Amino acid sequence: MDLKLEVFVLPVSDVDRAREFYKKAGFRLDLDKTASEDWRGVQFTPPGSECSIIFGKGVTSAAPGSAQGIYLVVSDIEQARAELVERGIEVSEIFHDADFFYHGHEGGEVIHGLDGQQRLAGPQPERASYGSFATFSDPDGNGWVLQEITERLPGR
Template sequence: MDLKLEVVVLPVSDVDRAKAFYEEAGFRLDVDYVADENYRVVHLTPPGSQASILFGTGVTTAAPGSVQGLHLIVSDIEEAHAELSARGVPMGEIFHDAGGVFHRGTDEARVSGPHPERASYGSFVAFTDPDGNGWVLQEVTTRLPGR
């Protein structure tokens, strides 16, 4: 059985502002559907992704900005950082974890710069959307066996 993550629902306070932000970041607009003043669905897909994001009016009761830890995989963390910065996305600095594995949900043990050996899964950069929903770019160049 295949289980494929298709959509992540993001809580936002201003649908048009969020739509503009994600389009500026390079996400493809798939749907912008308005049923009435109480229901609007905006669906966008990150470049190269099979999974998408969805937000709008009447689609979630979660607080705007409450989604954290969304990861986008990139093959070159420095190139991705530069491209998103050039698109106007406020990016943090590239970092790696002092332990050399994944990263923590806090700034604890963050070391500035990419992983010293540029180990796959080892380099990160974080950014947030205008509501504070948190994203992390993670550099993956080689998948672990079986993944």
Template sequence: MSNIHMDSKNMKIEVLVVPVSDVDRAKSFYEALGWRLDADFVTGEDFRVVQLTPPGSECSIIIGTGVTSAVPGSLQGLHLVVFDIETARTELVNRGVDVSELFHDVGGIFHHSGIEGRINGPDPERRDYGSFASFSDPDGNSWVLQEVKTRAAGR
């Protein structure tokens, strides 16, 4: 019997399933980002599970064959929270990733979908949660870097 206490009120996102068309190509892309390869299990031609975790994250992604019916590239706006968005962007660019320039949103709260409402440059006041950059994986699943230096209360 485990001595780990699980509070039934706590729910943590542990894994996100990312739909891809070519598992090996996606695996190479995410490994090139510096993500840790946690697992690569194949049980047949129709089932493969590959799990990768971004540096410092408690949440992983799963790509694979037979793991989702979602259309490859249909996952949009997944957020990677970083302390220093300029450094994070530069590191991704140095790894060969096509990352947008830094931007903030015209509304100043959260970014709109796609490129609507984007204003070039980081948030002018460098407020937490207000500066972004974006990139996509080879299938078009989109990711957003979001700068947070001090988390909001209760987070």
């Protein structure tokens, strides 16, 4: 049985501000529906993704900005970062981890002290798949990670 991730719920404090941010970031607007004065859902899909995000009023009780480490896979980290920056999105510089595996994100920054994690400037030196990253956050602080993958691990 296939289990495919379809929608990720994102907690935001200002629906219209979040809507403008994700539109500016180049995500496709799929839905903006108000069912009552207590419920409004807005759904966007990142370019090339089969999974969407949804946020709105009455959609989740999670604290705005509490979604962290949401990965967006890109085939060219430099191009993806440049396109987001060109759209007016504040994106970290490209980095890699000394141990090759980035495993911490909070408000756009690495969580230091996790198993010796060490953030190093620039793409992974061999540009190995899964090795280069950049981060950005929406206006509420929900944290996104760009990860460069040019060749998938077997079985993916």
